[in-house]
Amino acid sequence: MELKFPIYLDNNATxxxxxxxxxxxxxxxxxxxxxxxxRNHSFGWVAEEAVDYAREQVAxxxxxxxxxxxxxxxxxxxxxxxxxxxxxMYASKGNxxxxxxxxxxxxxxxxxxxxxxxxxxxxxxxxxxxxIDLEQLEKAxxxxxxxxxxxxxxxxxxxxxxxxxxAAIAKKHGVLFFTDGTQAVGKIPVDVMADGIDLMSFSGHKxxxxxxxxxxxxxxxxxxxxxxxxxxxxxxxxxxxxxxLNVPGIVGLGKACELCRLEMDSEAVRLSxxxxxxxxxxxxxxxxxVNGNRQHRLPHVANISFKYVEGEGLLMGFNKQxxxxxxxxCTSASLEPSYVLKSLGLGDDLAHSSLRFGLxxxxxxxxxxxxxxxxxxxxxxxxxxxxxxxxxxxGIDLDKIEWAHH
Amino acid sequence: xxxxxxxxxxxSNPKNVGTLDKASKNVGTGLxxxxxxxxxxxxxxxxxxxxxxxxxxKFKTFGCGSAIASSSLATEWLKGxxxxxxxAIDNMDIVEELNLPPVKIHCSVLAEDAIKSAINDYRVKNxxxxxxxxxxx
Ligand SMILES: Cc1ncc(COP(=O)(O)O)c(C=O)c1O
Ligand code: FES
Numbered sequence: 001m002e003l004k005f006p007i008y009l010d011n012n013a014t015x016x017x018x019x020x021x022x023x024x025x026x027x028x029x030x031x032x033x034x035x036x037x038x039r040n041h042s043f044g045w046v047a048e049e050a051v052d053y054a055r056e057q058v059a060x061x062x063x064x065x066x067x068x069x070x071x072x073x074x075x076x077x078x079x080x081x082x083x084x085x086x087x088x089m090y091a092s093k094g095n096x097x098x099x100x101x102x103x104x105x106x107x108x109x110x111x112x113x114x115x116x117x118x119x120x121x122x123x124x125x126x127x128x129x130x131x132i133d134l135e136q137l138e139k140a141x142x143x144x145x146x147x148x149x150x151x152x153x154x155x156x157x158x159x160x161x162x163x164x165x166x167a168a169i170a171k172k173h174g175v176l177f178f179t180d181g182t183q184a185v186g187k188i189p190v191d192v193m194a195d196g197i198d199l200m201s202f203s204g205h206k207x208x209x210x211x212x213x214x215x216x217x218x219x220x221x222x223x224x225x226x227x228x229x230x231x232x233x234x235x236x237x238x239x240x241x242x243x244x245l246n247v248p249g250i251v252g253l254g255k256a257c258e259l260c261r262l263e264m265d266s267e268a269v270r271l272s273x274x275x276x277x278x279x280x281x282x283x284x285x286x287x288x289x290v291n292g293n294r295q296h297r298l299p300h301v302a303n304i305s306f307k308y309v310e311g312e313g314l315l316m317g318f319n320k321q322x323x324x325x326x327x328x329x330c331t332s333a334s335l336e337p338s339y340v341l342k343s344l345g346l347g348d349d350l351a352h353s354s355l356r357f358g359l360x361x362x363x364x365x366x367x368x369x370x371x372x373x374x375x376x377x378x379x380x381x382x383x384x385x386x387x388x389x390x391x392x393x394x395g396i397d398l399d400k401i402e403w404a405h406h
Numbered sequence: 407x408x409x410x411x412x413x414x415x416x417x418s419n420p421k422n423v424g425t426l427d428k429a430s431k432n433v434g435t436g437l438x439x440x441x442x443x444x445x446x447x448x449x450x451x452x453x454x455x456x457x458x459x460x461x462x463x464k465f466k467t468f469g470c471g472s473a474i475a476s477s478s479l480a481t482e483w484l485k486g487x488x489x490x491x492x493x494a495i496d497n498m499d500i501v502e503e504l505n506l507p508p509v510k511i512h513c514s515v516l517a518e519d520a521i522k523s524a525i526n527d528y529r530v531k532n533x534x535x536x537x538x539x540x541x542x543x
Binding site: 309312317352385387388390 | 414466
């Protein structure tokens with residue numbers, strides 16, 4: 001197959017929309033534009049019917065009841081609603097929340113926010129492979145603990161946390177369990193019943209659906225979970241999230257969920273084979289390391305450090321042809337290297353030298369071959385330019401050097 | 407962020423990548439790191455004893471494209487200059503020449519520091535006092 005440039009390998013940031021999703025959405029902009037809350041005419045009924053259908057499609061993907069699906073503007077909003085909503089609703093029971101250091105900013109910053117409102121938050125460290133320590137989790141629980149929030153799959157390294165074990169611990173102690181499922185839902189089987197999840201967020205644009213629409217799953221039975229609304233108004237979504245529903249977005253999300261449900265299994269096999277091939281080829285390069293646990297991992301994600309070359313410099317070698325993301329400081333304005341990689345205990349040198357690969361539904365074998373070749377060439381070229389590589393080759397211990405700082 | 411043509415050009419065809427004999431009395435070596443972003447630059451000059459003119463300059467850089475371009479440009483500028491002229495190279499000259507955006511200014515600072523550090527190494531080797539840093543970053 002002929003290659004089309006640029007090659008997109010940043011599917012953890014966002015996925016392209018599946019054309020089948022777009023097709024489903026189109027009638028809901030001009031023709032079927034009704035407000036799903038208009039009860040008095042057919043425009044409203046048509047919209048409501050479409051939303052109901054989408055709610056079923058979404059629920060089916062995660063084995064939930066349609067009534068447990070709260071539509072939001074995305075995972076960021078759903079994370080805010082879950083954490084702030086539980087914190088407020090269960091204030092009489094306690095104020096302690098447990099999370100971990102590799103969570104997405106939408107969880108971490110929300111936790112920081114509720115801390116200012118009087119919450120006490122424990123940030124669990126992760127092990128060098130990115131997994132949390134279940135014993136540590138259980139030890140952190142106090143009589144004041146109301147919520148455990150641990151993500152399903154990590155957006156930078158793809159590591160999948162032991163969700164069922166976490167849920168069991170939560171249940172044992174009568175604590176609610178919320179998981180940010182943004183990277184996992186639609187990619188691997190997620191079953192809120194079998195997994196024992198009480199609340200879960202996910203987002204349309206990470207699963208070949210539209211941007212600006214997402215979900216908070218809120219369990220209704222065993223236990224019945226309630227969250228305090230963070231958006232007040234017309235009382236939509238069973239009072240938990242007011243605001244006129246984004247009908248085309250919701251219709252698209254429903255379709256995206258259906259496609260994932262039908263195609264996820266074969267897609268996961270195809271993507272993990274491609275990912276493994278990419279990884280095998282790139283770890284042929286000297287001093288390259290895969291970050292994160294390699295068993296408990298999303299099928300389409302790889303994170304690799306190429307020691308002695310800097311991530312942004314590396315990306316520049318092929319950023320006209322390949323869209324990729326780096327854990328390097330220099331790609332962000334903050335200059336801080338990835339906090340997720342640092343949480344794994346990676347030194348600055350390795351954190352700065354990492355690339356994140358997010359394969360997707362439309363990734364081809366030819367693209368993987370091209371990428372492997374381009375990265376290998378650029379790493380070798382930049383190492384010829386790297387003073388650190390030269391010192392490493394001379395056997396100098398880089399940790400012992402005193403840099404002349406400015 | 408889009409890179410300027412000049413940065414891309416230096417990155418794709420870097421000038422004067424390499425290593426000079428750091429034990430030689432005529433060679434000054436500067437090895438500097440930017441702790442905030444983890445980049446490292448090594449810049450070397452070789453000075454002609456007779457004329458006091460920099461006759462060769464080499465670099466190796468671990469860093470972003472702007473850092474690579476800044477050091478490549480610095481080595482080009484250094485060749486043919488006297489030590490005094492070299493000291494006068496300011497990081498803002500590099501910023502201007504390469505069109506670096508504000509977040510990339512520190513990459514050019516790294517290059518200026520590497521120049522100063524290489525000159526000092528040369529001066530110390532030849533029994534001259536170190537230059538005092540007159541500019542605070
Ligand atoms: C794990 C995780 N949570 C939350 C989000 C935010 O999702 P959204 O863009 O839908 O707000 C992302 C996307 O960057 C993510 O990867
Ligand atoms: S040297 Fe750090 S961003 Fe360029």
